[in-house]
Amino acid sequence: MPLLQVDDKGLACAAGGFWIDPWKPVPVAVITHAHADHARRGMGRYYAAAAGLPMLKRRMARDADIVAVPYGERFELGGVTLSFHPAGHCLGSAQVRVEGADDVVVAAGDYKRPVSPGTDPTCEPFEVVPCDTFITEATFALPIYRWDPPEDVATDIVDWWDANRAGPRERQKVSVIAAYSLGKAQRLLALLDRELARRGEARRRVFIHGALEHMIKGYRDQGVEMLPTFRVGESNRARGSVNPFRGHLVMAPPGAMAGPWIKRFGSAKDVDTAFASGWMRIRGVRRRAGYDRGFVISDHADWPSLVRTCVETGAKKVLCTHGNSETLARFLRRQGVDAEPLATAYGDEEDG
Ligand SMILES: [Zn+2]
Ligand SMILES: [Zn+2]
Structure with a gap:
């Protein structure tokens, strides 16, 4: 059974007893960033990157139970090891690295890559995290989307x-x-x-x-x-x-x-x-x-960055969410990467 699987509530990790960016109430939610389609109210407990805590708190109810973890610090849920890594999307945005008994999955949430030295002075740049399975967004996954500096x-x-x-x-x-x-x-x-x-x-x-x-x-x-x-x-x-x-x-x-x-x-x-x-x-x-x-300026990866990132992670399997997921998966398959779309409820936020 895969370490992460989409169910009716979100991106579920059965082994660890948590969901990443769930869209329905769950006991334990691991949140990539505070945009509305990723961070929803009503979860029992939240885990999130510490750098994003002030923004997440503004989205949540006053008494929300939020555990803030610094980037790179490992923690355990069930028998599974997790850590947050910068996604470069907005301040505090994180990729979630999930390490199970047999493999490592990285759910990148929304992300962007630097296209120039001053791409984004407001947040830490994306970190390439090696993994077996990479879950990528595909919001701007068409070759026409290329960002200028x-x-x-x-x-x-x-x-x-x-x-x-x-x-x-x-x-x-x-x-x-x-x-x-x-x-x-x-x-x-x-x-x-x-x-x-x-x-x-x-x-x-x-x-x-x-x-x-x-x-x-x-x-x-x-x-x-x-x-x-x-x-x-x-x-x-x-x-x-x-x-x-x-x-x-x-x-x-x-x-x-x-x-x-x-x-x-x-x-x-x-x-x-x-x-x-x-x-x-x-x-x-x-x-x-x-x-x-x-x-033309976006907080999401452009087409060349999406393709480059999927390759750089070294992932044997790539799952594509948001937007043009089928286009990206098809392109990656032609490059010899095992890739397919993953249906989620992400991407209907005001975000681009
Ligand atoms: Zn977002
Ligand atoms: Zn999103």
Whole structure:
């Protein structure tokens, strides 16, 4: 019997009596990261990487029983040895290494690989963990998905912001950028901080939607350097001809962009919208979503990184979850790797 198997509750380890990222209540849950499709409420006890604890706590009920374990430290559940290893997806995200009597399985959760030296200043980079079976995500598993160096994307974002704040104040636009609340928002704030420093410019403040505040604070508490942020308050609502947001950058979760929230920044001609996401690689997606600009930056591995990672683990067997799992499995099979899709409930989060 395989060490890990999908059942109706999640990725189950019968020998160890636990589930990885379960989607239904279980007594013992091992969590890869705090995104909504991986970390759900209602579990008896949680095990998670210590670096992700502040973010996980914000997702969970106040009295949730969470055991935090540092990266690399081994612990036992049943007769099975586990350890967490950095996944490079967001702060505290972890791969779970599971060692049974006969084999080692690594469930990577969501992950990304560095594509440049400054890929992500907010979290530890992915660690290749040798294993017999590797469970990989396949969110962006199509050859068209290839990421540019994120430093270049940060340059593009500041150029866009500067173009919107050129000229006299009354003609400046509000730059509103959509970013997912855990991972992407903080990564952008860190990358933009570095980009302004590189240009020899002073730090600028960024206005944020209230839904971003908690996770940004979680990152700041862990010492992550980011641009200063101010919450867009009700009292800051633009009135009459005075629009206090002109020339500024506003960051919000994608869900806020279509609603009435964005109206406070003025009419359509006063606002320039953008979305920072791997999905922006497809021009039609941006156009249909109605954004003025798309910046291609993702916290998931791109196609070359997915293929490279599956090979580098040395795994004899690769199981693919999320998104284009069939495409990745088929490609790996052609390279001589025993690979197949694994049906799970992951991947329907706001994440990309
Ligand atoms: Zn995720
Ligand atoms: Zn996911």
